Amino acid sequence: MTDRRILDHPILGEQKSQKEISFTFNQKEYKGLQGEPIAAALLANGVRTLRYHEESGTPRGIYCNIGHCFECRVIINGKQGQRACLTPLEEGMVIESPAPLPTPVRDWRYENA
Amino acid sequence: MHNGIIIGAGPAGLTAAVTCAENGLDVIVLDEYMRAGGRLLGQLYEQPDGKWWNGIKESERLFQQAVDLGVQFRFGTAVSNIEYLDDMWVIYTEKEVLQTSNLLLATGAAESPVPVPGWTLPGVMSVGAAQVMTNVHRVKPGERGVIIGINVLSAAIAMELQLAGVEVASLTLPRMSEVTDVEAHPKEVMDSLLHVSHMAPSPFVKLGSKFMKGDFMKKMGAAFYPKNGVKMWDIPIQLRKAVIEIYGENQVEGVTLATINSKGDVVPGTEENIAADFVCIAGGLYPLAELAAIAGCPFYLVEELGGYVPLHSEEMETTLDGLYVAGNITGIEGAKVAAAQGHVAGLSIARNNGIRSLDYKIMDAIQHVKTTRDHAYIQFHPQIQKGRSKIQDQWNTYQRNVQEV
Numbered sequence: 001m002t003d004r005r006i007l008d009h010p011i012l013g014e015q016k017s018q019k020e021i022s023f024t025f026n027q028k029e030y031k032g033l034q035g036e037p038i039a040a041a042l043l044a045n046g047v048r049t050l051r052y053h054e055e056s057g058t059p060r061g062i063y064c065n066i067g068h069c070f071e072c073r074v075i076i077n078g079k080q081g082q083r084a085c086l087t088p089l090e091e092g093m094v095i096e097s098p099a100p101l102p103t104p105v106r107d108w109r110y111e112n113a
Numbered sequence: 114m115h116n117g118i119i120i121g122a123g124p125a126g127l128t129a130a131v132t133c134a135e136n137g138l139d140v141i142v143l144d145e146y147m148r149a150g151g152r153l154l155g156q157l158y159e160q161p162d163g164k165w166w167n168g169i170k171e172s173e174r175l176f177q178q179a180v181d182l183g184v185q186f187r188f189g190t191a192v193s194n195i196e197y198l199d200d201m202w203v204i205y206t207e208k209e210v211l212q213t214s215n216l217l218l219a220t221g222a223a224e225s226p227v228p229v230p231g232w233t234l235p236g237v238m239s240v241g242a243a244q245v246m247t248n249v250h251r252v253k254p255g256e257r258g259v260i261i262g263i264n265v266l267s268a269a270i271a272m273e274l275q276l277a278g279v280e281v282a283s284l285t286l287p288r289m290s291e292v293t294d295v296e297a298h299p300k301e302v303m304d305s306l307l308h309v310s311h312m313a314p315s316p317f318v319k320l321g322s323k324f325m326k327g328d329f330m331k332k333m334g335a336a337f338y339p340k341n342g343v344k345m346w347d348i349p350i351q352l353r354k355a356v357i358e359i360y361g362e363n364q365v366e367g368v369t370l371a372t373i374n375s376k377g378d379v380v381p382g383t384e385e386n387i388a389a390d391f392v393c394i395a396g397g398l399y400p401l402a403e404l405a406a407i408a409g410c411p412f413y414l415v416e417e418l419g420g421y422v423p424l425h426s427e428e429m430e431t432t433l434d435g436l437y438v439a440g441n442i443t444g445i446e447g448a449k450v451a452a453a454q455g456h457v458a459g460l461s462i463a464r465n466n467g468i469r470s471l472d473y474k475i476m477d478a479i480q481h482v483k484t485t486r487d488h489a490y491i492q493f494h495p496q497i498q499k500g501r502s503k504i505q506d507q508w509n510t511y512q513r514n515v516q517e518v
Contacts, residue, residue, distance in 0.1 A: 086146060
């Protein structure tokens with residue numbers, strides 16, 4: 001996971017050392033840095049897909065990364081609709097992707113099928 | 114109860130908080146993000162004097178200054194509603210309800226999305242998202258990226274990505290459509306790029322800006338612009354090619370580029386694929402002003418300021434009692450201008466709290482905003498002055514009408 005992290009930067013210098021902690025995402029265990037946004041921790045582990053669209057089931061990841069767009073919403077310790085880009089990572093967090101929801105009401109017209 | 118509440122811990126909000134605290138006020142700053150700085154955090158560029166503008170350091174400096182003066186902060190706190198009840202502003206957050214007689218909205222800006230086929234694939238993000246991931250969280254958005262949308266912000270961030278060891282395969286345009294109108298037009302983009310050309314080492318771009326002041330020359334420039342593009346900081350800039358699709362199975366695998374003519378139409382048969390594991394969309398910034406709208410501020414659409422802005426005075430007051438604005442909510446400009454506006458807002462709030470003899474200080478602070486604007490290194494909109502005068506004219510008209518009633 002280190003090669004996705006920018007440990008040394010020509011202008012910003014070395015990254016301050018932060019405590020490494022464990023968390024799970026969709027039942028799989030990962031390591032991340034305490035206090036970094038969940039989205040950053042997952043990206044550092046090569047995970048881009050954070051959820052599946054409620055209706056279509058297509059994969060989604062971060063878009064704006066600063067809380068405006070809500071594309072990165074995940075379930076954190078059982079609480080749904082939390083933004084992965086704004087939530088600081090904590091030891092033992094259980095993070096899950098929301099799955100597609102049943103959509104009993106939809107447009108069944110042939111041209112829109 | 115606080116003398117003042119500030120929503121937004123970016124350069125405007127932090128500077129306002131410092132100014133309020135220096136004048137003895139008890140203020141609290143709310144921000145949705147986990148730390149102070151706002152959009153200032155991601156900024157990193159070399160100034161004309163050779164010194165680097167490091168947004169993280171600037172944010173930390175302002176934050177520390179505020180903390181030392183006793184300013185309270187609530188991070189991870191989203192404001193869901195504000196209302197004016199019994200001469201007080203009531204601020205609703207997820208955790209608590211706060212009250213104040215003076216409320217400053219320093220909510221900053223958001224990025225305009227530019228829809229491109231395939232843009233919901235994981236790996237597609239706003240250019241600001243890539244900037245924050247790289248400079249603030251120190252995680253690479255990917256190994257090799259394509260930036261769609263050529264403007265001041267995306268050119269600067271492309272350079273920042275390179276600096277962090279992330280390859281930028283290309284800076285390109287989106288395909289022209291009803292929603293991408295101006296951003297996709299080579300002539301318009303050429304026009305806007307003239308304002309970053311002083312940062313570019315490429316002689317073509319530098320020379321170009323000198324010879325392309327006239328409208329006719331800009332049209333010619335777009336028509337004769339080399340099909341393979343030019344390079345700025347070694348990044349190929351392609352004004353004659355547009356991304357027509359972002360492709361990938363479960364995440365970004367690349368983009369399809371095609372040549373576009375000077376009107377912005379695709380030339381059939383010119384499609385080519387460029388491999389990339391991430392794509393940035395750069396649609397420019399617009400003022401994030403929902404809270405001012407909820408409060409009931411009158412708004413004006415001022416293109417030069419980046420969109421709809423709440424009516425406000427040079428002293429950063431809105432038309433509503435005890436409600437102030439500062440920073441990008443008033444129009445898109447750089448962090449230094451935002452900070453200067455925050456200083457004005459802080460002084461206005463202090464004056465409204467009964468602190469005496471601040472009139473001259475406020476006049477000086479307003480002058481400082483103008484000077485800072487005139488010396489701005491990065492100009493987001495070439496006609497910013499015109500935009501500011503438009504709002505000022507509307508404010509004067511509003512004041513006259515109020516007096517007549």
